[in-house]
Amino acid sequence: MPSVTSKGQVTIPKAVREAMGIKPGDEVIFEETVDGYVIQKDAPTTDKGTDPFEKYRGIADSEATMPERMRRLRGEYPRDVDDAPSSDTDETAGER
Structure with missing residues (x-):
């Protein structure tokens, strides 16, 4: 069972923190x-x-x-998968 320190602090058991979704920096209320x-x-x-x-x-x-x-936010949408160039069919691959 957790005990109170001289500063009034208590460690919340890990199982309780996980069940409640409490992470470091979160605030709790009583x-x-x-x-x-x-x-x-x-x-x-x-x-x-x-x-x-x-x-x-x-x-x-x-x-x-x-x-x-x-994809829409990145400007990648809508796009057909068949329209995307692959590294095998890159037209500049053989021009080096």
Whole structure:
């Protein structure tokens, strides 16, 4: 069982950290209940106390998969696989 240090610190057991998804640098909150306290992983916030990701939630609603969206962002989409030059058919390969 974890114990409290002289500085008031407690090590959260690894199994609990993994189950709660707590990683180094994450903040946790202690919520008082009728039966005692509950520890929870706190949502990310800015200095103003707002969720920095909230404004982006739902804007990527699309039927496209993540790889398809990334290809589009990189300018690689749409493209037929047959149109892509391969190293075997590179026209400049024999001109050196």
